[in-house]
Amino acid sequence: MTDATTAGVASSGVSTTAGPTGPTGSIYDIGYRRYEGPRLGRAHAIRSLFFHSLRSTFGIGRGGRAKIAPIILVGLALLPAIAIVGALTMAAQFGVGSRFANNAPIRYDTYFSSISTIVVLFCAAQAPELFGRDQRYGVLALYFARALRRSDYALARIAGFVAALLLIELAPQVLLFLGRVLLSPDILGAVGDDLPSVGPVLAQAILSAALLGGLSMAVAAFTPRRAYATAGIIALFTIPNIVAGTVLGLGSSVIGTWLLLLSPTSVLDGTNSILFGTPLGSDFFFIDLPNVAYVAAALAGVVGSIAITVRRFSRIAT
Amino acid sequence: MALISLRNLTKRYGGAITALDGLTVDIDPGIVGLVGSNGAGKSTLLKILLGLVEPTSGDATVLDLDVRTRGTDIRQFVGYMPEHDCLPPDASATDIVSHLALISGLPRTAARERTAEVLRHVGLYEERYRAIGGYSTGMKQRVKLAQALVHDPRLLLLDEPTNGLDPAGRDEMLELVRRTGTEFGMAVIVASHLLGEIEAVCTYLVAIEGGRLLRSAPLGDFIEQTGTLAVEVDEGSTALAERLTADGLAVVVDGRAVLVAISDGRPYDLVRDAVAELGLPLVRIEQRRHRLEDLFRDVPPTEIAAARAPTGEVAPGPPVSAAPTAPGDDR
Numbered sequence: 001m002t003d004a005t006t007a008g009v010a011s012s013g014v015s016t017t018a019g020p021t022g023p024t025g026s027i028y029d030i031g032y033r034r035y036e037g038p039r040l041g042r043a044h045a046i047r048s049l050f051f052h053s054l055r056s057t058f059g060i061g062r063g064g065r066a067k068i069a070p071i072i073l074v075g076l077a078l079l080p081a082i083a084i085v086g087a088l089t090m091a092a093q094f095g096v097g098s099r100f101a102n103n104a105p106i107r108y109d110t111y112f113s114s115i116s117t118i119v120v121l122f123c124a125a126q127a128p129e130l131f132g133r134d135q136r137y138g139v140l141a142l143y144f145a146r147a148l149r150r151s152d153y154a155l156a157r158i159a160g161f162v163a164a165l166l167l168i169e170l171a172p173q174v175l176l177f178l179g180r181v182l183l184s185p186d187i188l189g190a191v192g193d194d195l196p197s198v199g200p201v202l203a204q205a206i207l208s209a210a211l212l213g214g215l216s217m218a219v220a221a222f223t224p225r226r227a228y229a230t231a232g233i234i235a236l237f238t239i240p241n242i243v244a245g246t247v248l249g250l251g252s253s254v255i256g257t258w259l260l261l262l263s264p265t266s267v268l269d270g271t272n273s274i275l276f277g278t279p280l281g282s283d284f285f286f287i288d289l290p291n292v293a294y295v296a297a298a299l300a301g302v303v304g305s306i307a308i309t310v311r312r313f314s315r316i317a318t
Numbered sequence: 319m320a321l322i323s324l325r326n327l328t329k330r331y332g333g334a335i336t337a338l339d340g341l342t343v344d345i346d347p348g349i350v351g352l353v354g355s356n357g358a359g360k361s362t363l364l365k366i367l368l369g370l371v372e373p374t375s376g377d378a379t380v381l382d383l384d385v386r387t388r389g390t391d392i393r394q395f396v397g398y399m400p401e402h403d404c405l406p407p408d409a410s411a412t413d414i415v416s417h418l419a420l421i422s423g424l425p426r427t428a429a430r431e432r433t434a435e436v437l438r439h440v441g442l443y444e445e446r447y448r449a450i451g452g453y454s455t456g457m458k459q460r461v462k463l464a465q466a467l468v469h470d471p472r473l474l475l476l477d478e479p480t481n482g483l484d485p486a487g488r489d490e491m492l493e494l495v496r497r498t499g500t501e502f503g504m505a506v507i508v509a510s511h512l513l514g515e516i517e518a519v520c521t522y523l524v525a526i527e528g529g530r531l532l533r534s535a536p537l538g539d540f541i542e543q544t545g546t547l548a549v550e551v552d553e554g555s556t557a558l559a560e561r562l563t564a565d566g567l568a569v570v571v572d573g574r575a576v577l578v579a580i581s582d583g584r585p586y587d588l589v590r591d592a593v594a595e596l597g598l599p600l601v602r603i604e605q606r607r608h609r610l611e612d613l614f615r616d617v618p619p620t621e622i623a624a625a626r627a628p629t630g631e632v633a634p635g636p637p638v639s640a641a642p643t644a645p646g647d648d649r
Contacts, residue, residue, distance in 0.1 A: 033435060034470055034502070035424070035428065035432060035469065035470035037424070037425065037428050038425060038428075039394055039422075039423040039424070039469070040423045040424070040425060041390075041394060041423050042390050042423075044420070044423050044425075045420070045421045045422070045423055048417075048420035048421055049421060052417060052420075061413065062408060062409070063408055063449070066408070133406055134406075137403065137404065137405060137406045137407065138400070138402055138403050138404040138405075139404055139405070139406055139414075141398075141400040141402070141404045142398075142400070142404050142418055142465060143418075143421060144370055145368055145370070145393060145396075145397075145398035145400070146393055146394075146418065146421045146422050146423075147390050147391075147393050147394040147421070147422060147423050148390065148421065149389075149390060318370070318400075
């Protein structure tokens, strides 16, 4: 056993100029106690990382600058709903509320595509915050040394980000619903009218959040550099559209339309029209693809992107 | 029951690089120094103990748990301080340590309390609310130690804890490590290539080189070992070596010096007579203190073999010729 006093003196190692041999560590004397409480293990670790990811996506628990982009983008995503509820209020005062509500351009079924660009920008801005930081600063080593597996880490981070997107997709819809119902002269009747839309809204929101979130996180997982990840995410969401558009422009409408299945936003337009039973509004869709094609493309994107991300973190060196 | 038990542990990367080669050793609680030059396999060993790197062959248990199958269970009771930077600069020490406490399985209230306690223990006070980006290297190292301690592990693995610190900061960090190990009774493994540090804080030493066990023994055994007599002559070192060999001594020529093993008997008279009879220009005779550094010098293989023999805990295989410390990739 190394005796406390000799160790204190010898702690200078090679140096023999022993200064005052006073206890250098005495100021740390207070406070270390053993922890006898519960250790909640892996599930608790995953849950904690999930909520941390959800909060971090909105810049909560981080500095003021980290909140700027999420606040602006969330505000923009809410703006159409706020505008339409405001207009509904005016219309109700003029006694044309129900007529306006039924003919307004912004409805449950059109909301997703109207804010899809904002959601894509949100992905490009915030997904690198989660995976990029951990890689850039070596924090992964600290996570992996704890009571979770590498795949747990990846899945908890993805789930947190997808949950954040889900909030962004659903919050305006809730606002829209409240506005339509509360401003209606017949509240119960309005609830009855809008209730059938709840299922499609939820399904489309989940699909959209999972696909856009999963793909964004898969790109972000591959680089510690924020700028590269942001550029990569934007490229992933725009280049397939451009390619499909070019092929369509060259006159190959069949191939071009099938190519649209490589574009996440177009796939989501497809699932939106299936869920709400509305025709596809875009000029792009020259032919009708089978419904199953859109659904299969969306699911393949979700599963594939998550698998790629998990695989990436199972191999990454720390 | 050993805290850590390694049996023929081997790790190869891609079939070509051998990081660990048939390591067999039992490690008991205490402050254990894991010493070796860069690339000796220290970091690889720590990662295997954490269940983060799968051994190529052989077995390893930590707290009686198999590293291959019980990694998450092991990590719940082990704290790890990595060698490299691992802290996000925009978070405060309180933020990151309490977050990591949650990930270690502590409930929220306990995580907050333990964070405050452990940051105080490592000597961070008001500054713990500031962003880590503005911290000195010494403060960052303390935060790294704090996050390894926050869940009150049974075993603490420290990889080069004094990396990048100035002498004063180094002494403070070592004092912290020593206090943590002795006063709080936590088992600590300190990996380091700086042997002076190991001497200062450890009670037991495991020396590895080229992925092989060089020696495993209480610290005292390393230092008290009688060593080598260096006989330096201006010329004629070869002749002297031949003469001394003829007298039955184990010698090695090292440039102008002849190194004589003095583990058995006292060869001083023989050396004196040999030098006088050969009429060599003697510069000095000195007994080299067998300090830890000698383990990694180009010392005579016979001496290494002599040093290894009494421990009885040597790895199977041919005697290690203590190679000069070659810089290498510290995997």
